[in-house]
Each structure stands twice: as C-alpha cells, then as structure tokens.
Amino acid sequence: MTTLFVRHEVSDYATWRQVYDDFRSVQKANGVTAEAVYQAVDNPNDVTVTHEFATSEAAQAFGQLQELRAAMRAGGVLGAPTVWLTNKA
Template identity: 40%
Template sequence: MPTLLIEHRISDFTTWSRAFDRFAQRRRDAGVLHERVMQPIDDPHYVLVDLEFGSNEEAQDFQRFLETEVWSNARNSPALVGSPQARIVDAASLKG
C-alpha cells in the first residue's frame, strides 16, 4: 500500500496539530486510508507523518497539494520550520 512519509521540524506541536486537524477532510477526500503521527521521544520539535493511500497516483496528488497549497503558505502551516522531507514508499517484498 503506497505511503506518503513526511517528516519535518516544528516550532510547537499544539499549533502544528491544530493546523493538521484543519485538513482532515481534505485528507479523506484525497484517499487517505490510514494516518499516523509520531514524534521522536527525545525531540518535541519534530514530527513524522505516515499517510496510506490506495494508489500511487493518490499519494502523488496529495504530495503535490501539500507542496503547493500547505507548506508554501505560512497560514496553512503555522508551526512548520524549514522544508519538509516527503517521499512515497511501498512495502518491500522480501524473498529468502
């Protein structure tokens, strides 16, 4: 299942979380099937987000949306520090 992996620095988790929540419907509309937000145990100013999609195209479209509409607009990403790293991955098939 394609997963959009996102990680970036933030200035404040509460502010970031409120902004993330504002886009909940947009994520559902874009085809997000499952989402997970994580933080390193030793860094409260960093987040990692996994967004699972049903297709590569949905993941790519949503990544473009984030790059052009969210991360490039300070109002839409008020706690973002620097540029996020994002990539689309899929489960690897291990054959032994």
C-alpha cells in the same frame, strides 16, 4: 498500498497539531485511507507523519496540493520537509 512519509520540524507541536487535525477532511477528500503522527523521543517538535493511499499516483497528487502547502505554513513547519514514498512489500 502506498505510504507517504513526511518528516519535519515545527515551531510548536500544539499549534501544528491543531492545524493538522483541522486538515483531516482535506486528507479524506484526497485519498488518505489511514494516517499516523509520531514525535521524536528527544524533541517533540520533530514530527513524522504517515499517510496511506491506494496508489502512488494518489500519494503524489496529495503531496502537490496547494492546500497542503498552506496548512504546513500555518502549522509552523520549519524548513523543507523530508518526504518519501514506499509500497508495502
């Protein structure tokens, strides 16, 4: 199992969350088997999300989706996100 971590700042959490929730069908269609959203304790607009995939290839393909990039723009993501992949040990 591979987990994709993405951390970014958003302009408004409530707006971002609506776009994120509306994107679930795309997540499922592209191999996301589980997901979670976290907010920094001191800044609710500092968001980290995790998406689990069966393989690292699926995670990498998801990260390259044009639909994902468009959703991030629509959700008010500020700047470039920090992205990393992990395998469960």
